[in-house]
Amino acid sequence: MNEEFTPKIVGFLCNWCSYAGADLAGVSRLQMPPSLRTIRVMCSSRVDPLFIIKALLYGADGVLIAGCHPGDCHYMKGNYYARRRFAMVKSLLEATGFEPERVQLSWVSASEGIRFKETIEEFTNKLRKLGRNKAAKKVFV
Amino acid sequence: MKRIGVFICECGPNIAEKIDIDSIVKEVSSISGVEIAERYKLLCSKDGKEYLKEKIKENKLTHLVLGACSPKQHEKTFIKVCEEAGMNPYLCNLINIREQCAWMTPDREEATAKALRCIRAGIARVKYQQSLEKKYLESNVDILVIGGGITGLQTSLLLASDARKVYLVEKNPDLGGMVSSFKSLFEGGNVKSVVKEKMEKVLENKNIEVFTNSEVKDVLGFFGNFIAKIEKDNKITEVKTGAVVVATGCSLFDPGQIAKYKYGKLDDIYTSLEIEVMNMGGRIVLKNGREPQSVAIVHCVGREEKGYCSKICCSYSAKFHDYLREKNKDVEIHNLYYDLCTSQFERGRKDISVTRISDIEEITEESGKKHIEYLTGDGKKESVSVDMVILLPVIEPGKNVPELAAMLRIPLDARGFFAEEHVKLNPVATSLEGIYIAGCVQGPKNILESITQSEAVAGKILCSLIPGKKLEPEVMVSRIAPSLCTGCQTCLSVCSYGAIVFDRENGICVTNEMLCRGCGNCASACPSNAITHKHFTSRQIYQELTEVLYPSRSMKEQK
Numbered sequence: 189m190n191e192e193f194t195p196k197i198v199g200f201l202c203n204w205c206s207y208a209g210a211d212l213a214g215v216s217r218l219q220m221p222p223s224l225r226t227i228r229v230m231c232s233s234r235v236d237p238l239f240i241i242k243a244l245l246y247g248a249d250g251v252l253i254a255g256c257h258p259g260d261c262h263y264m265k266g267n268y269y270a271r272r273r274f275a276m277v278k279s280l281l282e283a284t285g286f287e288p289e290r291v292q293l294s295w296v297s298a299s300e301g302i303r304f305k306e307t308i309e310e311f312t313n314k315l316r317k318l319g320r321n322k323a324a325k326k327v328f329v
Numbered sequence: 330m331k332r333i334g335v336f337i338c339e340c341g342p343n344i345a346e347k348i349d350i351d352s353i354v355k356e357v358s359s360i361s362g363v364e365i366a367e368r369y370k371l372l373c374s375k376d377g378k379e380y381l382k383e384k385i386k387e388n389k390l391t392h393l394v395l396g397a398c399s400p401k402q403h404e405k406t407f408i409k410v411c412e413e414a415g416m417n418p419y420l421c422n423l424i425n426i427r428e429q430c431a432w433m434t435p436d437r438e439e440a441t442a443k444a445l446r447c448i449r450a451g452i453a454r455v456k457y458q459q460s461l462e463k464k465y466l467e468s469n470v471d472i473l474v475i476g477g478g479i480t481g482l483q484t485s486l487l488l489a490s491d492a493r494k495v496y497l498v499e500k501n502p503d504l505g506g507m508v509s510s511f512k513s514l515f516e517g518g519n520v521k522s523v524v525k526e527k528m529e530k531v532l533e534n535k536n537i538e539v540f541t542n543s544e545v546k547d548v549l550g551f552f553g554n555f556i557a558k559i560e561k562d563n564k565i566t567e568v569k570t571g572a573v574v575v576a577t578g579c580s581l582f583d584p585g586q587i588a589k590y591k592y593g594k595l596d597d598i599y600t601s602l603e604i605e606v607m608n609m610g611g612r613i614v615l616k617n618g619r620e621p622q623s624v625a626i627v628h629c630v631g632r633e634e635k636g637y638c639s640k641i642c643c644s645y646s647a648k649f650h651d652y653l654r655e656k657n658k659d660v661e662i663h664n665l666y667y668d669l670c671t672s673q674f675e676r677g678r679k680d681i682s683v684t685r686i687s688d689i690e691e692i693t694e695e696s697g698k699k700h701i702e703y704l705t706g707d708g709k710k711e712s713v714s715v716d717m718v719i720l721l722p723v724i725e726p727g728k729n730v731p732e733l734a735a736m737l738r739i740p741l742d743a744r745g746f747f748a749e750e751h752v753k754l755n756p757v758a759t760s761l762e763g764i765y766i767a768g769c770v771q772g773p774k775n776i777l778e779s780i781t782q783s784e785a786v787a788g789k790i791l792c793s794l795i796p797g798k799k800l801e802p803e804v805m806v807s808r809i810a811p812s813l814c815t816g817c818q819t820c821l822s823v824c825s826y827g828a829i830v831f832d833r834e835n836g837i838c839v840t841n842e843m844l845c846r847g848c849g850n851c852a853s854a855c856p857s858n859a860i861t862h863k864h865f866t867s868r869q870i871y872q873e874l875t876e877v878l879y880p881s882r883s884m885k886e887q888k
């Protein structure tokens with residue numbers, strides 16, 4: 189795959205931790221590829237499994253769900269639900285022939301600007317290796 | 330007709346240097362629905378806010394998209410601007426092109442492309458945003474405190490004022506709780522000043538109504554508007570309060586449950602609390618009326634069985650040495666412990682002798698003495714004979730805790746104590762807003778820790794329930810469409826706040842907007858898509874999603 193390819197990543201960031209962590213990365217002027225398309229949600233538990241599947245079908249090369257660390261969710265247990273749904277989506281993707289590596293769940297706190305940057309960089313590199321998402325735009329749901 | 334205004338902020342050089350604002354303005358001007366698109370130097374400045382208000386009025390704008398900083402930075406500022414301009418603030422979309430774009434993207438062209446994408450997505454989303462009305466609710470600022478131990482007393486004293494009445498309910502005939510049976514404290518200090526003075530002050534305070542020999546029978550409602558029923562002498566008094574503080578303390582594990590300790594079977598085996606009470610009565614004596622010449626203090630009674638350490642027993646056991654030696658300075662005291670959990674201060678006391686054990690094998694009576702056979706920490710069999718045994722049972726939840734929890738609609742933790750909303754972030758709140766926990770109800774604590782919690786609770790209440798100030802409940806709540814709901818109750822099981830109830834009559838679920846915190850969990854759990862999470866509806870999210878990925882498709886749809 190050529191070096192220039194910038195994958196499209198849809199990132200669902202929870203308002204309280206990961207969105208704030210992303211802001212901190214910016215405030216700290218940490219530089220990263222412009223691959224992320226942020227969608228802010230109040231909690232990672234708002235991410236409906238269908239959002240993930242639709243994102244892949246609409247042309248995302250990867251989907252990131254980022255929330256507070258286990259035990260730190262602003263709504264008590266939201267991220268545990270997110271984790272369960274994520275595991276479900278992942279096995280569903282596997283079963284239906286998608287590449288499950290295209291979805292990722294990460295915990296990023298409001299103080300982890302560096303972790304946010306690293307998450308974006310690592311996921312971007314991983315997707316560069318995987319190449320474009322071939323399932324994109326084939327079907328609409 | 331939607332009339333959208335798009336304003337891109339330069340933020341001085343912060344955004345302008347990294348992003349080609351003019352090209353964005355040009356691009357978005359042609360999007361259908363966009364009435365006006367302009368750049369401005371500092372939107373959050375006084376002039377900037379006036380500029381926005383004028384533009385809204387002048388162009389009769391119905392929707393606003395601002396390309397500026399993070400919503401964490403200035404969402405509140407622009408909510409106010411919208412309100413002042415007579416626009417519903419939920420029809421404004423603040424797009425973060427500073428922190429998450431200009432400041433983190435090295436290349437100017439790429440930053441511009443990213444910013445444009447974000448703003449286009451913002452425009453697509455704003456078209457589907459709905460006006461939401463803020464609600465204002467009268468609130469009652471009075472407080473119900475359940476439990477008149479040191480924690481309940483302190484909380485009541487901190488909160489009672491001419492503007493705020495406190496109802497203090499104690500099930501026993503007297504206030505004071507456990508501490509009132511202590512003659513001294515392990516840290517030193519005067520118990521009288523700690524508890525007696527507080528009791529007197531509470532009884533004198535005309536803004537505290539004390540109900541002793543009483544019980545709370547029911548608590549209904551929500552933050553700012555609770556109704557509680559207090560029963561005293563078979564008579565029910567109904568009180569209205571804004572918040573409830575649960576300070577019902579704890580109990581001690583019953584050592585009778587473990588046969589080897591022979592508690593209740595042999596004479597002269599006491600629990601720590603019985604020793605406190607006996608000492609308060611004047612003297613610690615054996616059944617035959619004589620003072621003990623030798624005593625064994627057995628720590629960690631029930632710790633294995635309950636599965637947690639109760640933290641304070643080792644510390645308070647230090648004062649038993651003083652109690653005993655005050656009357657008989659030659660008394661022989663053995664401490665048998667599994668794990669010592671105490672501060673350097675007590676450890677540094679040279680006059681305390683401790684033996685680490687791994688098990689108590691048996692306690693028997695031999696010629697009037699208690700003979701304790703135990704295994705040492707490294708497995709050796711040893712024994713000791715003493716006149717008296719003092720057991721330090723672990724602290725466990727109060728007897729009536731499960732019923733109390735059900736009545737208050739708040740959960741318990743794995744040990745059976747009341748659970749805090751968040752161990753680190755919200756340690757004295759519970760999952761039900763307006764119900765707070767403090768002191769030993771939440772787990773073993775010494776007095777200092779209990780008092781600290783009552784101060785935390787008072788702080789929370791004083792800054793949220795303010796006389797004359799109306800409450801603003803969450804607006805971005807979830808709503809269930811009755812026609813789509815199948816009554817499966819999935820949503821009910823995922824909500825951590827008890828905000829969803831099952832309406833038996835109609836066979837569907839309903840959200841209680843007063844309890845909903847707006848996380849959206851239920852909306853993504855509902856298999857029938859019956860739940861709308863206001864301001865984060867699936868429709869709004871799909872607009873954003875489609876636009877950031879596949880612009881032409883969403884543009885087509887909108888035409």
Ligand SMILES: Cc1cc2nc3c(=O)[nH]c(=O)nc-3n(C[C@H](O)[C@H](O)[C@H](O)COP(=O)(O)OP(=O)(O)OC[C@H]3O[C@@H](n4cnc5c(N)ncnc54)[C@H](O)[C@@H]3O)c2cc1C
Pocket residue numbers: 475476477478479480481498499500501504505506507508511513514515516543544545576577578579581601602605641645648727729733767768769770774775776777779
């Ligand atoms: C033997 C012993 C010695 C200790 N020594 C020390 C010491 O030296 N120094 C120190 O810092 N700490 C000491 N502690 C810890 C200290 O006792 C606690 O930190 C303190 O009592 C906690 O206060 P509280 O008000 O939370 O609970 P409690 O003292 O247990 O008070 C709770 C009150 O609530 C009432 N109540 C219970 N259920 C209901 C209900 N349903 N409705 C109405 N009222 C109800 C109870 O009757 C009681 O009055 C000791 C503990 C023990 C067991």
Ligand code: SF4
Pocket residue numbers: 338339340341343344370371372373374397398399402403427
């Ligand atoms: S609104 Fe935000 S982006 Fe604009 S000047 Fe103020 S801080 Fe900067």
Ligand code: SF4
Pocket residue numbers: 809813814815816817818819820821837838854855856857858859860
């Ligand atoms: S999950 Fe959906 S269908 Fe099931 S009860 Fe709740 S709202 Fe109704």
Ligand code: SF4
Pocket residue numbers: 806807823824825826827828829840844845846847848849850851852862
């Ligand atoms: S949005 Fe969250 S708090 Fe509100 S009802 Fe749904 S799950 Fe409960």
Ligand code: FES
Pocket residue numbers: 202203204205206230231232233254255256260261262263266267
């Ligand atoms: S609020 Fe961050 S994951 Fe729930």
